Amino acid sequence: MTHRREFLKYLAASPLLTNYSAFAQEVEETLGERLTDPSDVINVFEMEAVARTNIPPAHMGYLNTGVDSDDTLRANRDGFSRFQIKPRRLVDVSRTDTNVSFLGADASSPIFLCPVGSQGAYHAEAELGSARAAAAKGHHMVLSTQSSTAVEAVAEAKGQPIWHQLYPTTRWEYTVAMLQRAEAAGCTSVCLTIDLPGGRNTETQSVMTREDDRTCSNCHTGRSKPIFDGLDMRGVGLNNPNLTWDVIGRMKEVTNMNVIIKGIEVDTDAALAVQYGADAVWVSNHGGRATETGKGSIECLPEIAAAVNGRVPIIIDGGFRRGTDIYKALALGADAVGIGRPYCWGLGAFGQAGVERVLDLLQRELLITMRGSGTPTLDSIGPEYIHDAGTRVPRGTLGRELL
Numbered sequence: 001m002t003h004r005r006e007f008l009k010y011l012a013a014s015p016l017l018t019n020y021s022a023f024a025q026e027v028e029e030t031l032g033e034r035l036t037d038p039s040d041v042i043n044v045f046e047m048e049a050v051a052r053t054n055i056p057p058a059h060m061g062y063l064n065t066g067v068d069s070d071d072t073l074r075a076n077r078d079g080f081s082r083f084q085i086k087p088r089r090l091v092d093v094s095r096t097d098t099n100v101s102f103l104g105a106d107a108s109s110p111i112f113l114c115p116v117g118s119q120g121a122y123h124a125e126a127e128l129g130s131a132r133a134a135a136a137k138g139h140h141m142v143l144s145t146q147s148s149t150a151v152e153a154v155a156e157a158k159g160q161p162i163w164h165q166l167y168p169t170t171r172w173e174y175t176v177a178m179l180q181r182a183e184a185a186g187c188t189s190v191c192l193t194i195d196l197p198g199g200r201n202t203e204t205q206s207v208m209t210r211e212d213d214r215t216c217s218n219c220h221t222g223r224s225k226p227i228f229d230g231l232d233m234r235g236v237g238l239n240n241p242n243l244t245w246d247v248i249g250r251m252k253e254v255t256n257m258n259v260i261i262k263g264i265e266v267d268t269d270a271a272l273a274v275q276y277g278a279d280a281v282w283v284s285n286h287g288g289r290a291t292e293t294g295k296g297s298i299e300c301l302p303e304i305a306a307a308v309n310g311r312v313p314i315i316i317d318g319g320f321r322r323g324t325d326i327y328k329a330l331a332l333g334a335d336a337v338g339i340g341r342p343y344c345w346g347l348g349a350f351g352q353a354g355v356e357r358v359l360d361l362l363q364r365e366l367l368i369t370m371r372g373s374g375t376p377t378l379d380s381i382g383p384e385y386i387h388d389a390g391t392r393v394p395r396g397t398l399g400r401e402l403l
Protein backbone atom coordinates (compact mmCIF):
# COMPACT_ATOMS: atom_id res chain seq x y z
CA MET A 1 0.00 0.00 0.00
CA THR A 2 2.82 2.45 0.91
CA HIS A 3 4.52 1.81 -2.41
CA ARG A 4 1.27 2.32 -4.28
CA ARG A 5 0.71 5.63 -2.50
CA GLU A 6 4.24 6.77 -3.22
CA PHE A 7 3.68 5.92 -6.85
CA LEU A 8 0.40 7.81 -6.92
CA LYS A 9 2.10 10.81 -5.31
CA TYR A 10 4.68 10.67 -8.08
CA LEU A 11 1.89 10.47 -10.65
CA ALA A 12 0.17 13.47 -9.11
CA ALA A 13 3.26 15.57 -9.67
CA SER A 14 3.87 14.30 -13.18
CA PRO A 15 3.59 16.81 -16.02
CA LEU A 16 2.83 13.86 -18.29
CA LEU A 17 -0.56 13.47 -16.71
CA THR A 18 -3.18 14.77 -19.11
CA ASN A 19 -6.43 13.09 -18.09
CA TYR A 20 -6.99 14.40 -14.61
CA SER A 21 -10.34 12.69 -14.21
CA ALA A 22 -8.84 9.26 -14.79
CA PHE A 23 -6.08 10.19 -12.37
CA ALA A 24 -8.57 11.25 -9.73
CA GLN A 25 -10.34 7.92 -9.98
CA GLU A 26 -7.01 6.12 -9.61
CA VAL A 27 -6.02 7.94 -6.47
CA GLU A 28 -9.43 8.07 -4.86
CA GLU A 29 -8.49 5.94 -1.90
CA THR A 30 -5.68 8.26 -0.88
CA LEU A 31 -7.50 11.47 -1.78
CA GLY A 32 -10.52 10.49 0.28
CA GLU A 33 -8.30 10.16 3.30
CA ARG A 34 -6.29 13.30 2.71
CA LEU A 35 -8.92 15.77 1.61
CA THR A 36 -10.99 16.18 4.73
CA ASP A 37 -11.80 19.86 4.33
CA PRO A 38 -13.62 21.27 1.28
CA SER A 39 -11.02 24.02 0.94
CA ASP A 40 -8.33 21.36 0.33
CA VAL A 41 -10.07 20.27 -2.86
CA ILE A 42 -8.53 22.03 -5.86
CA ASN A 43 -10.87 21.06 -8.69
CA VAL A 44 -14.09 19.17 -9.38
CA PHE A 45 -12.24 16.00 -10.38
CA GLU A 46 -10.80 15.76 -6.90
CA MET A 47 -14.29 16.36 -5.53
CA GLU A 48 -15.45 13.32 -7.49
CA ALA A 49 -12.71 11.26 -5.88
CA VAL A 50 -13.73 12.35 -2.38
CA ALA A 51 -17.39 11.67 -3.17
CA ARG A 52 -16.50 8.12 -4.19
CA THR A 53 -15.24 7.42 -0.70
CA ASN A 54 -18.56 8.51 0.84
CA ILE A 55 -21.28 7.50 -1.60
CA PRO A 56 -22.14 3.77 -1.76
CA PRO A 57 -21.25 2.10 -5.10
CA ALA A 58 -24.84 1.64 -6.29
CA HIS A 59 -25.65 5.31 -5.68
CA MET A 60 -22.36 6.43 -7.24
CA GLY A 61 -23.24 4.22 -10.19
CA TYR A 62 -26.59 5.99 -10.55
CA LEU A 63 -24.86 9.37 -10.36
CA ASN A 64 -22.03 8.73 -12.78
CA THR A 65 -23.55 6.38 -15.34
CA GLY A 66 -24.09 7.24 -18.97
CA VAL A 67 -25.95 4.90 -21.32
CA ASP A 68 -24.77 1.88 -23.34
CA SER A 69 -20.97 2.21 -23.55
CA ASP A 70 -20.94 5.78 -22.13
CA ASP A 71 -19.84 7.19 -25.50
CA THR A 72 -21.97 10.33 -25.22
CA LEU A 73 -20.82 10.83 -21.64
CA ARG A 74 -17.22 10.86 -22.90
CA ALA A 75 -18.13 12.99 -25.93
CA ASN A 76 -19.48 15.64 -23.55
CA ARG A 77 -15.94 16.06 -22.22
CA ASP A 78 -14.04 15.48 -25.46
CA GLY A 79 -16.21 18.00 -27.34
CA PHE A 80 -14.61 20.94 -25.54
CA SER A 81 -11.24 20.24 -27.15
CA ARG A 82 -12.78 20.99 -30.57
CA PHE A 83 -13.04 24.65 -29.55
CA GLN A 84 -10.00 26.68 -28.61
CA ILE A 85 -10.05 30.04 -26.87
CA LYS A 86 -8.60 33.04 -28.72
CA PRO A 87 -7.40 35.45 -26.01
CA ARG A 88 -6.99 39.20 -26.58
CA ARG A 89 -4.39 41.23 -24.69
CA LEU A 90 -4.07 44.69 -23.18
CA VAL A 91 -7.74 45.01 -22.40
CA ASP A 92 -8.70 46.52 -19.04
CA VAL A 93 -9.95 43.51 -17.09
CA SER A 94 -9.51 45.02 -13.65
CA ARG A 95 -13.29 44.86 -13.08
CA THR A 96 -15.16 41.70 -13.99
CA ASP A 97 -18.90 41.19 -13.86
CA THR A 98 -20.77 37.89 -14.11
CA ASN A 99 -24.16 39.04 -12.81
CA VAL A 100 -27.15 37.76 -14.74
CA SER A 101 -30.87 38.24 -14.40
CA PHE A 102 -32.80 35.30 -15.58
CA LEU A 103 -36.35 34.10 -15.66
CA GLY A 104 -37.49 35.81 -12.53
CA ALA A 105 -34.29 35.47 -10.52
CA ASP A 106 -31.05 37.36 -10.17
CA ALA A 107 -27.81 35.41 -9.97
CA SER A 108 -24.21 36.41 -9.52
CA SER A 109 -23.07 33.87 -12.09
CA PRO A 110 -24.30 32.19 -15.28
CA ILE A 111 -23.40 28.82 -13.68
CA PHE A 112 -26.47 27.12 -12.21
CA LEU A 113 -27.46 23.80 -10.62
CA CYS A 114 -29.18 21.35 -12.98
CA PRO A 115 -32.06 19.17 -11.87
CA VAL A 116 -30.57 15.97 -10.49
CA GLY A 117 -32.91 13.41 -8.98
CA SER A 118 -32.72 11.61 -5.63
CA GLN A 119 -30.11 13.75 -3.90
CA GLY A 120 -30.87 11.98 -0.64
CA ALA A 121 -28.83 9.13 -2.11
CA TYR A 122 -25.66 11.26 -1.94
CA HIS A 123 -25.99 13.05 1.38
CA ALA A 124 -28.54 13.42 4.17
CA GLU A 125 -28.81 17.17 3.45
CA ALA A 126 -30.04 16.26 -0.04
CA GLU A 127 -31.63 19.08 -2.08
CA LEU A 128 -31.69 21.37 0.97
CA GLY A 129 -27.88 21.29 1.07
CA SER A 130 -27.72 22.14 -2.62
CA ALA A 131 -30.29 24.93 -2.30
CA ARG A 132 -28.53 26.51 0.67
CA ALA A 133 -25.20 26.37 -1.13
CA ALA A 134 -26.70 27.93 -4.26
CA ALA A 135 -28.26 30.67 -2.11
CA ALA A 136 -25.02 31.32 -0.19
CA LYS A 137 -23.04 31.69 -3.41
CA GLY A 138 -25.69 33.48 -5.48
CA HIS A 139 -26.31 30.79 -8.10
CA HIS A 140 -29.58 29.69 -9.62
CA MET A 141 -31.10 26.21 -9.15
CA VAL A 142 -33.48 23.89 -10.98
CA LEU A 143 -35.25 21.20 -8.94
CA SER A 144 -35.92 17.72 -10.34
CA THR A 145 -39.32 16.05 -10.50
CA GLN A 146 -37.42 13.20 -8.83
CA SER A 147 -36.35 15.37 -5.89
CA SER A 148 -36.00 13.60 -2.54
CA THR A 149 -37.24 16.81 -0.88
CA ALA A 150 -40.53 18.65 -1.33
CA VAL A 151 -40.47 21.66 -3.64
CA GLU A 152 -41.87 23.98 -0.94
CA ALA A 153 -38.99 23.18 1.45
CA VAL A 154 -36.36 23.60 -1.28
CA ALA A 155 -37.85 26.92 -2.40
CA GLU A 156 -37.75 28.13 1.19
CA ALA A 157 -34.13 26.99 1.64
CA LYS A 158 -33.13 28.79 -1.55
CA GLY A 159 -34.93 31.97 -0.51
CA GLN A 160 -35.19 33.06 -4.15
CA PRO A 161 -37.34 31.69 -6.96
CA ILE A 162 -36.20 28.33 -8.27
CA TRP A 163 -37.30 26.58 -11.44
CA HIS A 164 -38.99 23.20 -11.55
CA GLN A 165 -38.07 20.41 -13.94
CA LEU A 166 -40.98 18.36 -15.23
CA TYR A 167 -41.32 14.74 -16.24
CA PRO A 168 -44.90 15.06 -17.44
CA THR A 169 -46.02 11.48 -16.63
CA THR A 170 -48.50 9.52 -18.69
CA ARG A 171 -51.49 11.27 -17.06
CA TRP A 172 -52.19 14.87 -18.04
CA GLU A 173 -54.11 15.66 -14.84
CA TYR A 174 -50.93 14.76 -12.91
CA THR A 175 -48.95 17.12 -15.11
CA VAL A 176 -51.41 19.87 -14.28
CA ALA A 177 -51.28 19.03 -10.55
CA MET A 178 -47.45 19.18 -10.54
CA LEU A 179 -47.41 22.45 -12.46
CA GLN A 180 -49.89 24.01 -10.04
CA ARG A 181 -47.93 22.82 -7.03
CA ALA A 182 -44.60 24.11 -8.40
CA GLU A 183 -46.16 27.47 -9.26
CA ALA A 184 -47.77 27.75 -5.81
CA ALA A 185 -44.34 27.08 -4.28
CA GLY A 186 -42.99 30.14 -6.11
CA CYS A 187 -41.25 28.53 -9.09
CA THR A 188 -41.05 30.99 -11.97
CA SER A 189 -40.20 28.56 -14.79
CA VAL A 190 -40.89 24.95 -15.61
CA CYS A 191 -38.38 22.94 -17.61
CA LEU A 192 -39.98 20.13 -19.59
CA THR A 193 -37.47 17.33 -20.15
CA ILE A 194 -38.11 15.75 -23.54
CA ASP A 195 -35.11 13.48 -24.09
CA LEU A 196 -36.32 10.27 -22.41
CA PRO A 197 -39.40 9.10 -24.32
CA GLY A 198 -38.42 5.45 -24.44
CA GLY A 199 -36.29 4.29 -21.52
CA ARG A 200 -32.52 3.92 -21.38
CA ASN A 201 -29.75 1.40 -20.85
CA THR A 202 -27.55 2.43 -17.91
CA GLU A 203 -24.90 -0.30 -17.88
CA THR A 204 -22.29 1.46 -15.75
CA GLN A 205 -24.92 1.77 -13.06
CA SER A 206 -25.69 -1.96 -13.29
CA VAL A 207 -22.00 -2.85 -13.01
CA MET A 208 -21.46 -0.62 -9.98
CA THR A 209 -24.62 -1.91 -8.31
CA ARG A 210 -23.05 -5.38 -8.35
CA GLU A 211 -20.25 -4.03 -6.16
CA ASP A 212 -22.74 -2.94 -3.51
CA ASP A 213 -23.46 -5.49 -0.82
CA ARG A 214 -26.07 -3.40 1.01
CA THR A 215 -29.76 -4.23 0.93
CA CYS A 216 -31.42 -1.96 -1.60
CA SER A 217 -34.75 -1.93 0.23
CA ASN A 218 -33.09 0.14 3.00
CA CYS A 219 -33.08 3.09 0.58
CA HIS A 220 -35.92 2.19 -1.75
CA THR A 221 -39.02 1.80 0.34
CA GLY A 222 -41.40 1.96 -2.59
CA ARG A 223 -42.42 5.55 -1.71
CA SER A 224 -42.71 7.79 -4.71
CA LYS A 225 -41.14 11.26 -4.78
CA PRO A 226 -42.65 14.15 -2.77
CA ILE A 227 -44.00 15.95 -5.88
CA PHE A 228 -46.34 12.97 -6.35
CA ASP A 229 -47.73 13.14 -2.80
CA GLY A 230 -51.47 12.59 -2.97
CA LEU A 231 -51.30 11.17 -6.50
CA ASP A 232 -51.84 7.48 -7.09
CA MET A 233 -48.76 6.52 -9.13
CA ARG A 234 -49.72 2.91 -9.73
CA GLY A 235 -49.41 2.20 -13.45
CA VAL A 236 -48.27 5.76 -14.20
CA GLY A 237 -45.07 6.25 -16.21
CA LEU A 238 -42.81 9.25 -15.59
CA ASN A 239 -42.18 9.92 -19.25
CA ASN A 240 -44.95 10.14 -21.79
CA PRO A 241 -44.07 8.65 -25.20
CA ASN A 242 -47.11 10.39 -26.74
CA LEU A 243 -45.76 13.92 -26.35
CA THR A 244 -45.52 16.16 -29.41
CA TRP A 245 -44.68 19.86 -29.82
CA ASP A 246 -48.21 21.02 -29.01
CA VAL A 247 -47.48 20.15 -25.39
CA ILE A 248 -45.86 23.59 -25.02
CA GLY A 249 -49.14 25.35 -25.80
CA ARG A 250 -51.08 22.97 -23.58
CA MET A 251 -48.76 23.72 -20.67
CA LYS A 252 -49.06 27.44 -21.24
CA GLU A 253 -52.82 27.14 -20.96
CA VAL A 254 -52.52 25.81 -17.41
CA THR A 255 -49.52 27.70 -15.99
CA ASN A 256 -48.11 31.22 -15.88
CA MET A 257 -44.58 29.90 -15.45
CA ASN A 258 -42.13 30.27 -18.32
CA VAL A 259 -41.92 27.00 -20.28
CA ILE A 260 -38.38 25.89 -21.07
CA ILE A 261 -37.66 22.87 -23.25
CA LYS A 262 -34.79 20.72 -21.91
CA GLY A 263 -33.10 18.15 -24.11
CA ILE A 264 -32.66 19.89 -27.47
CA GLU A 265 -29.74 18.54 -29.53
CA VAL A 266 -30.35 19.73 -33.12
CA ASP A 267 -31.10 23.05 -34.82
CA THR A 268 -34.42 21.93 -36.34
CA ASP A 269 -35.84 21.09 -32.92
CA ALA A 270 -34.55 24.35 -31.47
CA ALA A 271 -36.43 26.21 -34.21
CA LEU A 272 -39.57 24.16 -33.53
CA ALA A 273 -39.36 24.85 -29.81
CA VAL A 274 -39.28 28.59 -30.50
CA GLN A 275 -42.05 28.29 -33.08
CA TYR A 276 -44.30 26.48 -30.58
CA GLY A 277 -43.75 29.14 -27.92
CA ALA A 278 -40.89 27.92 -25.69
CA ASP A 279 -39.49 30.72 -23.53
CA ALA A 280 -35.99 29.25 -23.60
CA VAL A 281 -34.16 26.38 -25.28
CA TRP A 282 -32.04 24.05 -23.14
CA VAL A 283 -29.31 22.24 -25.04
CA SER A 284 -28.75 18.94 -23.26
CA ASN A 285 -28.25 15.23 -23.76
CA HIS A 286 -29.13 14.60 -20.11
CA GLY A 287 -25.45 14.34 -19.21
CA GLY A 288 -24.99 11.45 -21.66
CA ARG A 289 -27.88 9.59 -20.03
CA ALA A 290 -30.50 9.77 -22.79
CA THR A 291 -29.94 8.79 -26.45
CA GLU A 292 -26.43 7.47 -27.11
CA THR A 293 -25.76 9.92 -29.95
CA GLY A 294 -22.00 10.08 -29.48
CA LYS A 295 -22.06 13.87 -29.89
CA GLY A 296 -20.98 16.21 -27.13
CA SER A 297 -23.44 18.83 -25.92
CA ILE A 298 -21.04 21.73 -26.63
CA GLU A 299 -20.69 20.51 -30.23
CA CYS A 300 -24.46 20.90 -30.70
CA LEU A 301 -24.44 24.51 -29.53
CA PRO A 302 -23.24 26.49 -32.60
CA GLU A 303 -25.97 25.21 -34.96
CA ILE A 304 -28.62 25.70 -32.28
CA ALA A 305 -27.46 29.24 -31.52
CA ALA A 306 -27.68 30.00 -35.24
CA ALA A 307 -31.21 28.54 -35.47
CA VAL A 308 -32.46 30.40 -32.39
CA ASN A 309 -30.77 33.62 -33.51
CA GLY A 310 -31.37 35.47 -30.25
CA ARG A 311 -35.14 34.99 -30.22
CA VAL A 312 -35.07 33.25 -26.82
CA PRO A 313 -32.32 32.50 -24.30
CA ILE A 314 -30.19 29.39 -24.68
CA ILE A 315 -29.19 27.27 -21.73
CA ILE A 316 -26.73 24.39 -21.95
CA ASP A 317 -25.40 21.56 -19.80
CA GLY A 318 -23.35 18.39 -20.24
CA GLY A 319 -19.78 17.72 -19.16
CA PHE A 320 -18.92 21.18 -17.80
CA ARG A 321 -16.02 20.69 -15.39
CA ARG A 322 -13.78 23.73 -15.94
CA GLY A 323 -14.18 27.47 -16.15
CA THR A 324 -12.81 27.27 -19.70
CA ASP A 325 -15.66 24.90 -20.65
CA ILE A 326 -18.18 27.41 -19.34
CA TYR A 327 -16.43 30.25 -21.15
CA LYS A 328 -16.57 28.36 -24.46
CA ALA A 329 -20.33 27.84 -24.15
CA LEU A 330 -20.90 31.52 -23.35
CA ALA A 331 -18.79 32.44 -26.37
CA LEU A 332 -20.72 30.09 -28.65
CA GLY A 333 -24.09 31.58 -27.72
CA ALA A 334 -25.25 30.15 -24.38
CA ASP A 335 -26.71 32.53 -21.80
CA ALA A 336 -26.41 30.18 -18.82
CA VAL A 337 -24.52 26.95 -18.13
CA GLY A 338 -25.74 24.09 -15.94
CA ILE A 339 -23.74 21.59 -13.93
CA GLY A 340 -25.11 18.25 -12.74
CA ARG A 341 -22.69 15.68 -11.40
CA PRO A 342 -20.03 18.12 -10.12
CA TYR A 343 -22.24 19.67 -7.46
CA CYS A 344 -23.58 16.26 -6.46
CA TRP A 345 -19.98 15.11 -5.96
CA GLY A 346 -19.61 18.15 -3.69
CA LEU A 347 -22.82 17.22 -1.88
CA GLY A 348 -21.71 13.62 -1.45
CA ALA A 349 -18.27 14.67 -0.27
CA PHE A 350 -19.13 17.41 2.26
CA GLY A 351 -22.84 18.25 2.08
CA GLN A 352 -23.68 21.94 1.56
CA ALA A 353 -20.03 22.97 2.08
CA GLY A 354 -18.96 20.70 -0.78
CA VAL A 355 -21.51 22.21 -3.16
CA GLU A 356 -20.31 25.67 -2.17
CA ARG A 357 -16.72 24.63 -2.87
CA VAL A 358 -17.63 23.32 -6.34
CA LEU A 359 -19.40 26.60 -7.15
CA ASP A 360 -16.42 28.61 -5.87
CA LEU A 361 -13.95 26.57 -7.91
CA LEU A 362 -15.87 26.87 -11.19
CA GLN A 363 -16.66 30.55 -10.67
CA ARG A 364 -12.99 31.28 -9.93
CA GLU A 365 -11.88 29.40 -13.04
CA LEU A 366 -14.45 31.27 -15.14
CA LEU A 367 -13.23 34.63 -13.85
CA ILE A 368 -9.61 33.70 -14.56
CA THR A 369 -10.58 32.72 -18.11
CA MET A 370 -12.54 35.95 -18.62
CA ARG A 371 -9.60 38.06 -17.49
CA GLY A 372 -7.11 35.96 -19.43
CA SER A 373 -9.14 36.34 -22.62
CA GLY A 374 -9.71 40.10 -22.38
CA THR A 375 -13.47 39.81 -21.77
CA PRO A 376 -14.42 41.34 -18.41
CA THR A 377 -18.20 41.07 -18.82
CA LEU A 378 -20.56 38.35 -20.04
CA ASP A 379 -21.76 40.55 -22.88
CA SER A 380 -18.23 40.97 -24.15
CA ILE A 381 -17.79 37.19 -24.62
CA GLY A 382 -18.62 36.05 -28.17
CA PRO A 383 -17.53 33.69 -30.94
CA GLU A 384 -14.67 36.02 -31.88
CA TYR A 385 -12.95 34.63 -28.76
CA ILE A 386 -13.07 31.09 -30.16
CA HIS A 387 -10.88 30.06 -33.09
CA ASP A 388 -12.86 29.54 -36.33
CA ALA A 389 -16.22 29.87 -34.60
CA GLY A 390 -17.93 32.06 -37.21
CA THR A 391 -19.82 35.26 -36.60
CA ARG A 392 -21.76 36.47 -33.60
CA VAL A 393 -25.52 35.89 -33.49
CA PRO A 394 -27.67 38.07 -31.23
CA ARG A 395 -27.76 37.06 -27.59
CA GLY A 396 -31.00 35.75 -26.11
CA THR A 397 -33.29 37.98 -24.14
CA LEU A 398 -32.43 36.27 -20.89
CA GLY A 399 -33.84 38.22 -18.02
CA ARG A 400 -35.06 41.21 -19.96
CA GLU A 401 -38.24 39.95 -21.60
CA LEU A 402 -38.96 37.27 -19.08
CA LEU A 403 -38.51 39.03 -15.78
Ligand SMILES: Cc1cc2nc3c(=O)[nH]c(=O)nc-3n(C[C@H](O)[C@H](O)[C@H](O)COP(=O)(O)O)c2cc1C
Pocket (backbone or CB within 6 Å): 062, 063, 064, 076, 114, 115, 116, 117, 144, 145, 146, 165, 193, 262, 284, 285, 286, 287, 288, 289, 317, 318, 319, 320, 338, 339, 340, 341, 342
Ligand atom coordinates in the same frame (compact mmCIF):
# COMPACT_ATOMS: atom_id res chain seq x y z
C1 LIG B 1 -27.87 11.36 -11.27
C2 LIG B 1 -28.53 12.27 -12.24
C3 LIG B 1 -29.88 12.48 -12.15
C4 LIG B 1 -30.51 13.33 -13.05
N1 LIG B 1 -31.84 13.58 -12.89
C5 LIG B 1 -32.46 14.39 -13.78
C6 LIG B 1 -33.84 14.67 -13.64
O1 LIG B 1 -34.50 14.21 -12.72
N2 LIG B 1 -34.42 15.48 -14.56
C7 LIG B 1 -33.72 16.02 -15.61
O2 LIG B 1 -34.26 16.75 -16.43
N3 LIG B 1 -32.38 15.80 -15.72
C8 LIG B 1 -31.75 15.01 -14.85
N4 LIG B 1 -30.41 14.79 -14.98
C9 LIG B 1 -29.66 15.49 -16.04
C10 LIG B 1 -29.12 16.84 -15.54
O3 LIG B 1 -30.18 17.75 -15.35
C11 LIG B 1 -28.12 17.45 -16.54
O4 LIG B 1 -28.71 17.48 -17.81
C12 LIG B 1 -26.80 16.69 -16.59
O5 LIG B 1 -26.47 16.14 -15.34
C13 LIG B 1 -25.68 17.62 -17.05
O6 LIG B 1 -24.50 16.92 -17.26
P1 LIG B 1 -23.31 16.79 -16.19
O7 LIG B 1 -23.78 15.86 -15.13
O8 LIG B 1 -22.21 16.24 -17.02
O9 LIG B 1 -23.01 18.18 -15.64
C14 LIG B 1 -29.77 13.97 -14.07
C15 LIG B 1 -28.39 13.76 -14.14
C16 LIG B 1 -27.77 12.94 -13.24
C17 LIG B 1 -26.28 12.77 -13.32
